[in-house]
Amino acid sequence: MMGYRYLVIPNELEAADGQDHRALLQALGLRHQSPMGRFAVLAAxxxxxxxxxxxxxxxxxxxxxDGGLVRDGEDIPLFAAPADLEAHLLGNFWGDYILLQGLPADSSLVVMRSPSGGMPCxxxxxxxxxxxxxxxxxxVSLGLCKKEVDWNHIRHGLTFPYLRAQQTGISGVRELLPGCSLRMGRQATAVHRAWSPWQFVAPGRRYGDALEAAQAVRQAVARxxxxxxxxxxxxxxxxxxGLDSSIVAACLGQATVEVQACTLVTPVPGADERDYAxxxxxxxxxxxxEEHIRFEDARFEFAVSQSSTVPMVGILHYASDKxxxxxxxRGGAASYFSGGGGDTIFCxxxxxxPAADAFKEHGLSAGMTAIRDLATLHQCTWWKAAKLTLRKLRSRPHLLWKADTxxxxxxxxxxxxxxHPWFDLxxxxxxxxxxxxxxxxxAHSFKDGVPRDERRPVRFPLLAQPVVEACLxxxxxxxxxxGRNRSVARAAFADRLPAAILSRRSKGSYLNYCGAVYARQKSGMRDFLLGGRLRSHGYLDTAQLERFFAADLPARDLSFLRIFDLCMVENWVRQQT
Structure with missing residues (x-):
């Protein structure tokens, strides 16, 4: 989020290099903000x-x-212990923010990142x-770190796609994950989980009935x-x-602000949802x-942001982002609003x-009802839904995150x-x-795949802390x-959505577009990967890639999406030297 930029460094570091250092900070658009003990807070x-x-x-x-913006720090009470202030903010406030606390006794800095993850850290x-x-x-510009690729992270990202890690692709640089707190001393750092999603699925926190759940979800999303x-x-x-972005639209319809909407259209069927929009x-x-995405708009080689720390902008991301x-x-918007993350948040x-959960927590009657709903949802027989539920009940998951080799x-x-901090189940x-x-x-990766936020922020209201907590x-x-997917959300906004949206079961898909892009560009992708840095480091199975590129893609084979991911990583690492 280039529009919102900050840098925190020790006071002695800010003053160390004199006039040249201050001139560089000014050139970077960073200005000294409030004093904070032994640390300097600079912001754009x-x-x-x-x-x-x-x-x-x-x-x-x-x-x-209640949704009111905090404009004065005097509204927040004083606390002696950093953890007490963190707990107070997490329980009484929300937003996209970083909390910074300087501790003079040992020159430490305590940092907490909000659970939404909207402010990078x-x-x-x-x-x-x-x-x-x-x-x-x-x-990097100030010489505080070098832009050198951490190849261990690249291997990790290739093996475990979309697992948000503390390690980044830049050597020596780590990410403070959403909802976590960092204590940085002169000699050591320590990270712990300040906010946990697990507390909101505990039996004592459950909503008692569907009406209570729908009312809470509606209030949280609207606010x-x-x-x-x-x-x-x-x-x-x-x-x-679709349902998620339509719910965001319904809530915007109650606000006294200026809204212009835009939908994307591709040259092939699947993603064209203009009628619903x-x-x-x-x-x-x-x-x-309407904005039309052409086949030639999808690229596997393009400039990535100098502020990016991991490869997260892929071929489709690039085309839709542009x-x-x-x-x-064209419309001079101050921000973008997206329903991204809705599928995850709305379960x-x-x-x-879900049927297995009903059995485990409420017994036979609830479990049987959930099996019936499951069968209706997936348009299968009751017996098949029951068999799948029994298999889920008997299974004992061992893997926290599945590898893709x-x-x-x-x-x-x-x-x-x-x-990951949330792996402590x-x-x-x-x-x-x-x-x-x-x-x-x-789902937090949605925020990394939107380079358009360098000029105006992208808001993901469905990933806001109160929405996540209410839905969990x-x-x-x-x-x-x-038998309806995202049933609580549908019930919550039943009076705010047109019947065609409320009852819709289908979802738009960019798979046809992506498949056509692959067919048109696979020769270039082949040369890009087989002549790139991932191969030179010995990370790619070149024989398997050669066979894949030489063969015709079978119908409904989605293996080419893995090729898209490899190209995304290759494109990023090429630009880090």
């Missing part, structure tokens, strides 16, 4: 900051639980080059959407006509623009886990995977809760009630 113009105490600063937007802990920043390119809308005022809504826009009274950027420029699980040589495989966790919380790890408290079987 327009980056929100709040001074809470003499040694405490919040960077980003902070909202009260990277750090390095060397005693003479300590920093915390949203933009690693600023630290998050409207709070962000009041910040930005002029919004480009990215609408597909028009239906929703007519319902809320927003005008709708199209939305054009729409944002769109595709297996039998396809097209990798043995030297390109990383074992074991990095430990409570005892007797239900299988559906396990699945949806692990999917939430991947609704048991998984409630989300398949009456």
């Amino acid at each position: 113009v327009g980056t929100p900051t709040l001074s809470v105490q003499e040694r405490c600063v919040i960077v980003g937007h902070l909202f009260r639980n 990277f750090y390095a802990g060397q005693s003479d080059r300590r920093f915390v920043t949203s933009d690693v390119s600023a630290a 998050a959407v409207q709070a962000w809308a009041e910040v930005d005022r002029k919004i480009l809504l990215e609408i597909s006509g 028009r239906t929703m826009m007519d319902h809320v009274g927003f005008s709708l623009d 199209a939305m950027e054009v729409a944002g420029d 769109y699980l595709k297996g039998a886990a 396809n097209f990798l040589a043995p030297s390109g495989v990383s074992q074991p995977h990095e430990h 409570p005892a007797d966790i239900l299988p559906g809760d396990r699945e949806r919380i692990f999917e939430l790890i991947g 408290r609704a048991p998984t079987w409630m989300w398949i009630a009456e």
Whole structure:
């Protein structure tokens, strides 16, 4: 998020290089903000900051639980212990922010990143080059770190795609993951989990019935959407006509802000959802623009942001991002609003886990009802749904995150995977809760695949902390009630959505477009990978790749998506020297 940029460094580091150093900071657009003990907080113009105490600063937007924006640090009470202030913010506020606390006694810095993950946070802990920043390119320019590829992370990312790791692709630089707290001293750093999704799926936190769940989800989503809308005022809504983006549109329809909507159109069927998008826009009274993505708009070799720390912008991301950027420029939007992450937040699980959860927590009657709902949802027989549920009940998952070794040589495989803070599971966790919380790890990657946010922020209101918490408290079987996916969300907004959207079962897909892009560009992709840095490091199984590129792609074979991921990584590593 280039528009919101900050850098935290020790005071002595800020002053060490005199006038040249200060001139470089000014050239980077970073200016000294509030004093914070032995650390200097620098931020770009327009980056929100709040001074809470003499040694405490919040960077980003902070909202009260009622949705009101906090504009004065005096609204936040004083706490002696850093953990107490963290707990207070997590329980009474939400937003996209970083909490910074300087401890004068031992020159330590305590940093907490909000659970939404909307404000980036990277750090390095060397005693003479300590920093915390949203933009690693600023630290590189100041000589605080070097832009050298961490090849261990690349191997890890190839083996465990979309597992959000603390390690980054830049050597020596780590990411503070959403909901985590960092204590950085002169000689050591320590990270712990300040916020946990597991507490919201505990039996004592469950909603008692579907009506209570729907009311809570509706209130949380509406408050998050409207709070962000009041910040930005002029919004480009990215609408597909699917349930998630339509719910965001319905909430924007209740806000007194300027909204322009845009939907993407491809040359092949599958992703063209203009009819649904028009239906929703007519319902809320927003005008709708269309942006067409051509085959030639999808590229596997393109410039990546200098602030990126991991390969996350792929072929489809690039094409859709550029199209939305054009729409944002045309309308002069202050921000983009996206329904990204909605499938995960609204518990769109595709297996039998919800029925298994109902059996485990509420016994035979609830389990039988959930099996019936599962059969209706997947349009299969009751017996098949029961068989799948029994298999889920009997299974004992051993893997926390499944490896993908396809097209990798043995030297390109990383074992074991990095430990994510959410891998510390409570005892007797239900299988559906396990699945949806692990999917939430991947959902945070939505925020990394939108380089258009270098010019205006992309808001993901469905990933806001109160929305995530409200949705987690609704048991998984409630989300398949009456044989409808995302059932709680449908019930929550039944009076705000057109019948065509509310009853829709299909989902748009870019698979036809991606398949056509692969067919047109596979020769170039072959040369790109087989002549690239991943191969020179011995990470690719070149024989398997050669066979794959030489063969025709069978119908419904999605293996080419793995090729897209390899190209994404190759494109990123080529630009890091």
